[in-house]
Amino acid sequence: MKKIVRAKLHGITITGADLNYHGSITLDPDMCAEAGILPMEFVEIWNKDSGARISTYVIYGEPGSRCCILNGAAARTCQRGDQVIICATEYIETPQLFDIEPVVLTFDAQNNIDEVMRYQVYSTPEREFNFRIKREDRPSGAIRQLVDVNVDALAADLRARGLDDRAIADVLSCHLNTFADK
Numbered sequence: 001m002k003k004i005v006r007a008k009l010h011g012i013t014i015t016g017a018d019l020n021y022h023g024s025i026t027l028d029p030d031m032c033a034e035a036g037i038l039p040m041e042f043v044e045i046w047n048k049d050s051g052a053r054i055s056t057y058v059i060y061g062e063p064g065s066r067c068c069i070l071n072g073a074a075a076r077t078c079q080r081g082d083q084v085i086i087c088a089t090e091y092i093e094t095p096q097l098f099d100i101e102p103v104v105l106t107f108d109a110q111n112n113i114d115e116v117m118r119y120q121v122y123s124t125p126e127r128e129f130n131f132r133i134k135r136e137d138r139p140s141g142a143i144r145q146l147v148d149v150n151v152d153a154l155a156a157d158l159r160a161r162g163l164d165d166r167a168i169a170d171v172l173s174c175h176l177n178t179f180a181d182k
Contacts (some may be wrong), residue, residue, distance in 0.1 A: 001093040005119065007035040008104045009068075009086040011048070013111055014078045016069035023072030025086070029060040034113060035086050035103045045074070046085045052077040067109035097121040097129070104133075 008033065016026075025045065027037070037043065037058055045054050056074045061067040068086075070078050079086060092100065101118040108114045116136040124130055158168045 001081075002097075003089050003091055004100070005087055005102045006090045006100070007037050007088040007102055009035060009084075009153075010055065010106045011083050011105055011108060011114075012068050012086060012098060012105075014070060014080055014082045014084060015067050015111065016080055017075035017078060018069060018071045019073075019075045019077075021030055021071035023074065024059045025074060026056050026059050026061040026067055026069040026071060027086075028065050028067050028111075029063050031066070031105065031113065032058065034116070035088070035105050037086075041088055044087045045070075045077070046087070047078050049079075049082040049083055050077070062171045068111060072127065098123065103173065144147070 009027075018037045025043065029039075036148075039060050040057055042055060044057065044059050045052075047053070048178070054074050054077050056072075057068075061069065061072075068084070095114070098121055101120050104117040104119060105113050106115040118136065120132050120134055122130050122132070155168050159165075
């Protein structure tokens with residue numbers, strides 16, 4: 001048996017920490033349903049800001065609240081505003097890797113789902129285990145907005161990464177026009 005990722009909430013922001021609670025992490029049930037995370041399920045939590053790693057169980061908060069609240073002892077590992085990765089796992093036999101597609105949700109600063117992805121393991125004649133990430137369409141109504149984009153700094157960064165002026169212009173016009181149209 002192998003322990004694998006089954007679902008992940010990546011870059012979700014902590015909205016609260018309550019030391020005087022019996023323990024757990026409180027999550028919006030709508031987000032959990034999208035990822036397939038169940039109440040009372042144990043999850044691993046990795047704090048991107050502090051590096052802290054803990055394990056606790058999930059309880060559901062108010063639907064639509066976009067909450068992510070650490071309770072009890074777990075509240076000492078994170079501060080409001082920290083970004084965390086919450087990972088649900090399961091044990092499977094190796095051949096089952098080809099049959100599952102773990103859901104990964106990424107979030108914006110307000111804990112709206114920004115992107116939905118699926119991890120996929122597949123086989124080719126050259127290599128038994130290959131990996132890819134499949135990106136799905138954004139949830140309905142979700143719009144990514146760019147705020148205060150410094151185009152000159154972005155162009156300079158792309159130039160430093162080896163892109164020529166024509167490629168930079170193509171990238172900027174393609175992606176910035178896409179957001180401006182929404």
